[in-house]
Amino acid sequence: MILAPAVQAKSIKIAMANNERFKLIPSVYLFLIKNDKILLLRRFNTGFEDGNYGLPAGHAEEKELFREALKREVQEETGITLDIDKLHLVHTMHRCCGDHERADFFFIIDEWSGEAKNMEPYKCDDIQWFPLSNLPENTVDYMAHAIKCWQKQIPYSEFGWDKYK
Numbered sequence: 001m002i003l004a005p006a007v008q009a010k011s012i013k014i015a016m017a018n019n020e021r022f023k024l025i026p027s028v029y030l031f032l033i034k035n036d037k038i039l040l041l042r043r044f045n046t047g048f049e050d051g052n053y054g055l056p057a058g059h060a061e062e063k064e065l066f067r068e069a070l071k072r073e074v075q076e077e078t079g080i081t082l083d084i085d086k087l088h089l090v091h092t093m094h095r096c097c098g099d100h101e102r103a104d105f106f107f108i109i110d111e112w113s114g115e116a117k118n119m120e121p122y123k124c125d126d127i128q129w130f131p132l133s134n135l136p137e138n139t140v141d142y143m144a145h146a147i148k149c150w151q152k153q154i155p156y157s158e159f160g161w162d163k164y165k
Contacts, residue, residue, distance in 0.1 A: 024094075024103040028070040029057040029143065031090065031108040031150060032080070032116070037129035038147065039116050040139065041077060044125035053130070054140040055106075056080075066105050078127065080114045091150045095142055096160040106146050 032039040032055075040053040058073030060066050067084035074080050091106040118127045130136060132151065135144055142159045149157050 024101050026060045026066060026069075027057060027102050027104045028060060028066050028073065029055040029104065029106045029146070030070055030074055030082075030087075031106060031147065032056065032074075032078075032112070033108065033132070034129060036132055038132050038135075039078070040128060040130055040136070041118070041124045042126035042138075043140075044121075044123060046123050049140045052138045052140045053126075053128075053136050054143050057143075067107070070107055075119075077120055077124065078114075078116045079119050080112050080116055082109055082112050086111060091146050091154070092156050093142065093146055093149075094156075094158045096158075096164050098160075098164045104142070104146065106150065108150070 030039075039056065041056060042053050043049050043051065056074045056077050058069060058076075060069035064072075065084075067087050070087065071082045071084050074082055087107045087109050089105060090108045093102075093104040093106070095102045095104055116127060116129075118124050132147070135147065139147075145157065145159055149155075
């Protein structure tokens with residue numbers, strides 16, 4: 001039986017409303033570079049990658065632009081203020097985390113205001129500038145991968161899929 005276009009559209013909308021669609025968790029990260037060094041924060045007391053260095057980062061909230069989410073997260077974590085119009089997307093990663101997947105967006109910025117300091121000592125126990133050529137061994141693996149991809153001008157990667165096949 002062939003349905004009229006209006007009936008077909010209504011049927012599709014009903015079917016879509018009744019089914020949960022696959023979802024990715026969006027995460028945003030900042031490559032903050034000064035004098036060939038990158039700013040990294042050592043995670044502490046978070047339950048995720050504690051003891052390892054990571055980028056200033058966070059999750060986008062519902063109806064929040066990724067650049068706005070990054071500005072908010074960087075301000076909360078480091079006290080640095082960003083102009084979202086000066087952020088440049090330099091790498092995108094589709095990451096498998098076992099029970100869920102993430103879409104990771106890595107940005108860079110050339111100028112900012114403020115000096116980096118640890119604004120969340122209950123989540124971070126060290127904040128340092130590290131040479132890009134010598135990242136700490138305990139850098140979060142997928143973030144180190146993203147940094148290397150950016151350095152090689154690789155705009156997209158996939159990470160973690162081999163772990164969870």
